[in-house]
Amino acid sequence: MSGTITIDQKQLPINGEDNLLELIRKASVDLPAFCYHFELSDFGACRMCIVEEEKMGFIASCSTPPADGMVIRTTTPRLQRMRRTILELLLADHDRDCTICERSGQCRLQELTLRFGIDNIRFGKDIEALPRDELSASLVRDPNKCVLCGNCVRNCSEIQGIGVLDFAYRGARVRVMPAFGKSLAEVECVGCGQCIQACPTAALTIKFEIDSVWAALSDPHKRVIVQTAPAVRVALGEEFAGKAGAISTGKMVAALRRLGFHEVYDTCFAADLTAMEETAEFLHRFEKGENLPQFTSCCPAWVKYAEHFHSELLDQLSTCRSPHQMLGALLKKFYAREQGLSPQDIFVVSVMPCTAKKFEAKRPEFTTEGSPDVDAVISTHELARMIREMGIVFEELEDDSYDLPFGFASGAGTIFGYSGGVSTAVIRTAIYKLSGKRPAVDFAFTPVEGFPNVNETIVPVGDGAIRIATVHTLGAAKKLIAALRTGELSYHLVEVMACPGGCISGGGQPLISDAQARHERAQGMRGADKLQQIRAPQDNLFIKEVYQRWLEQPGSDVAHRTLHTGYTSRRRVFGQFIPVVAAERPVVDIKVCVGTSCHLRGSYGVIQELAALIEKQQLTDRVNLEATFCLEQCDRGPSVVIDGHLLEGVSEERLPAIFEEMVVKNLV
Amino acid sequence: MSTEQQIQVSPSRRNGQRQFFRLNEIIAEQTGANRSLIAILQAVQEEYRYLPEEVLTYIATALDLSPATVFGVATFFAQFSLEPKGHYLVTICDGTACHVKRSMSVYDAICRKYDLTEGRLTTPDMLFTLETVACVGACGLAPVMIINGKTYGQISPEAAVAIVDKLANREEKEE
Incomplete structure (x- = not known):
């Protein structure tokens, strides 16, 4: 659409704006709105952005496209009255x-x-x-x-x-x-x-966890150790009127010490460790051609998403724990012992840009001797709250640096916080490992046409090439996974981050109102990488030390026990079943999963067949048959449970034999 | 298990299999480009007499929608019920014509007799559910009561209670 439009008696050209609101805001009028969001579809629900057009009368500017010759007034007594009424x-x-x-x-x-x-x-x-x-x-x-x-x-x-x-x-x-x-x-x-x-x-x-952190800090029997994620340093400053993307690592560390944390470490160090482990795992799979593409597992929201919706991909997920969980495990398992402490004596706090990490830290598998590897996860926003509560004047703090050994990271560890960072770290590690040479350049990621938020790069190795894709936002990941299934796209490694642009715009970060802040934070991360002389994790002396002292080598048994994990399918909605054959005096109890994956694998056919068998054998008063939602074995469905025994991959052909063996025999 | 609970689950006992197979037929009829969630919900409610949570989740799964969206549609329309309904659905028309002919006194009489209140409009034995509807288009017969599709015109509170009593007695004898 082109042409001109009059806004409050000022002439403005139309430059491809989707709606009037965009154009009006360009005319330096901050029109109020609740439901208008810079990256979501227009909704027109709140009506705060109403304007008066000469011919059309009152219109919601967010959902009206601009047209040549429109004469708009943004403030008239009637508009003011309407907006006030809406607010009231x-x-x-x-x-x-x-x-x-x-x-x-x-x-x-x-x-x-x-x-x-x-x-x-x-x-x-x-x-x-x-x-x-x-x-x-x-x-x-x-x-x-x-x-x-x-x-x-x-x-x-x-x-x-x-x-x-x-x-x-x-x-x-x-x-x-x-x-x-x-x-x-x-x-x-x-x-x-x-x-x-x-x-x-x-x-x-x-969900705030500040109280438990204050409690630990005031407990004389606890050693309170804190680690900060890569993306926190480029956003924390914004909470104190700083510029988006400005690196405030020094002030942040100083503030953490003032808050009373005994040791301050960098999750970027653990990211280096993740890159080492994930690369070893990837090269192993790449050589064998197994479980490819490998999906990254640093993003806990993506991991939980995969557990809910893509149980068929769980074998392809990297088994690496996310970086902060790796550091938590090191601290509780090895470091505590070296310091003559029990895991319970140490309280590990992770400062994260992320809210999903809070759930991750509570996974029962991430514990050492019954003590959680990470005791509390606080977001960037919560840290800012703690700093303010203590009255620390952030802007006036003198820069401080992380403690060693877990406070030193290569550039590769630093960039885990934005989309493309993890892959870049893995590429650097892989090239180093395959060629024995320090990687000199980074490979540029190029957008994949038709797939928003997906970028790819191809790394030549020997005679072949490693094809890598990065994707951010789960909606884009969903689309990419569908294309991988049909074969439209094909990769060896796929990095997934749930938040737009990666961790820099995580749910726990300071609020942003446009895409610009996101861009600046990513820019800040790239800058932090370039500032490091050491760019590849292998060159990080303290990583070498950790392997020498505790972990032997990447992918070793002890590294696996400490730094890796497994995944389980999760149901979508809790606790539901549909009765199909309800016996008056049930003797045998059969449950057939009709959750998404089992349904796609034909569990309805299984139910029909079972119902027919029950009828044929005249067992309707003795066998209970239920359709149940998700037995959490989605990758091996259709799943059937007969009197507590779980059967996986049940096909209709196998049913008569199973029925005879497990039901009829028990009843005779 | 108390008698009350037994009665509550008994309809699904008898019909579970047929209902579940019918549910799958309904979904299968509606797939493709023209699948319509509302039409599916209507047909499914006809089968189950209400929309059980797990059935809504099943429909969402089959249609690749989020359960929250299906729940949103099911709660938007007054015609859909997420609560189990009694064997007899007693509908009192409260459209304008019926209202001026004092339809609410019919409603109140049944409430009093069967101890029903706002928020608890199904009898504990799951025999009756009372509801109102805004006009069934039979204004000439106002006030109107409908029980399981059968229409009773120009009904008085006393006559309405008598009809419901009769149905209750018949059920008792059958049991």
Whole structure:
């Protein structure tokens, strides 16, 4: 669309803008909106961005395309009155305890209330307080703070391709919630926290773990060790009015010491270790041609996503734990012993840009002698909160540096925080290992046509080549996985990060309102890499030392026990079954999984066949048959459980024999 | 297990298999480009008499939708029920014509007799569910009561209670 448009008596050219709102904001008018988000589809729900057009009357500017000759007024008495009424209506049902609200000062509703000078709400509160959902390890959902803009709904479905949240009910009773009003902990939420970033109020917030950290810091019997993720250093400064992407490592370390942490380490060191392990694992698979493409496993939101939706890929996931879990395991398993401490005496805190890491740290497999390898995960935002609470003037801190040995990292470890970083680290390690030479250059990643957020690079090795893809956001990953299945695309290594651009825009990072901050943070990460003279993990002396002292070599048995893990399928929604044959006096109990993967593998046919067999043998009053949702064995479905015995890969042909053996014989 | 619980599960006992197979037929009929979630939900509700959570999840799985989206559609429309309904569905029309003919006094009479209140409109033995509807298009017969598809016109509160009583007695005898 081209032409000109008049906005508040000012002429403006149309330059391919999708909607009027974009154009109006370019005219330096900050038109208010809740549901308009820079990377989501236009929704037109909140009506705050209404404008008056000469011929069309009142229109929502976010969902109206600009047309030549439009004459727009953004502020008239009637528009002002309408906007105020909308705000008043939103406020009427809103939990207005701003003083104790986590988002106070960063809340769009609060900001607009102030801006429009609303000092009285004419409407009474009509709704009783609804319960907060605090069961998830990653986030808290408070329906009393929701303004129904739908940003979280669209973010989860459009960006992440999951759709955990949606609108339910109607009219005055409309709420945003997971399926059946369940808790986020009971559904397929991966905990990425992108909905927190999209929420204009405090309806979705980070699950805070600050209290447990303060408690540990004041416990004289605990040695409190902290590690900070790569992406924290390029964003923490923003919480203290710093520029996005500015590296504040020195001040951050100084602040952590002032807070009372005994030892301050860098997760980038552990990222070097991850690169060593993951490369060894990859080269082994590459040579054997097994379980390819290998998918990276540093992103816990992606790992949980794969467990929920792609059980068939679990063997292809790298078995490497994510970097902070690797360091946690080293600290609890080896370092504690060397220091004459038990794992319980050490309290490990990870400062992460991420909310999904909070869930990851609570996985039962990540423990040493019953003590979690990482005791608490706090987000960048929570660290900023702690710094402020203690009254530390961040800007005036003198730079400090990490402790050794776990505080030194190569450039490769530093760049784990943005999309492409992990692959680059693996490429550097692999080239070094294969050629014995220090990698001189980085391979440029080029966008893959038709696949947004997917980039690829081809690394020549010997006679062949290693094909590597990076993808960020789970929606894009979903599309890539589909193309890998059909053979449209083919790679040896696929790096997946759940958040847009990677960890730099994780759910626990300071809030951003446009793509620019994201770009600057990535820029900051690249700069941090270049500042290191040592670019490849093999050259990191302290990595060598760790292998010499404890881990032997990459991929060794002890490295596997300490640094690697396994994955399990997860169901989408908790606790459901459908009765198919319900016996009056059941003797044998049969459950057939109808979860997504088993359904695709033909579990319905299995049910039909079983029902027919039960009928044929006249056992309807003695055999219970249920369709159940997910036995969490998705990679080997269809799964059937007969009286507690799990059978995998049950085909219809095998059923008569199984039925005879396990059901009929037991009944005779 | 108490008698009450036994009665509650008994409908699915008798029909589980047929219902589940029918559910799959309904989904199969609706696949392809023109699949329509609402049509599926309507047909499935006809089969199960309400929309059980696990059935909604199953439909979401089969249609590659998120369960939250299916739940959203099912809760948006008043025609869908996520609560099990009684064997007899007693519908009182409360459209304008029926309302002015005092349809709510019919409703209230049944509530009183069977101890039903807002939020608990199904009898504990799962025999009756009472509901209102905004106009069934039979305004000439106002006030109107419909029980499982059978329409009773110009009904008085006393007559309505008598009809429901009769059905209750018949069930008792059969048991």
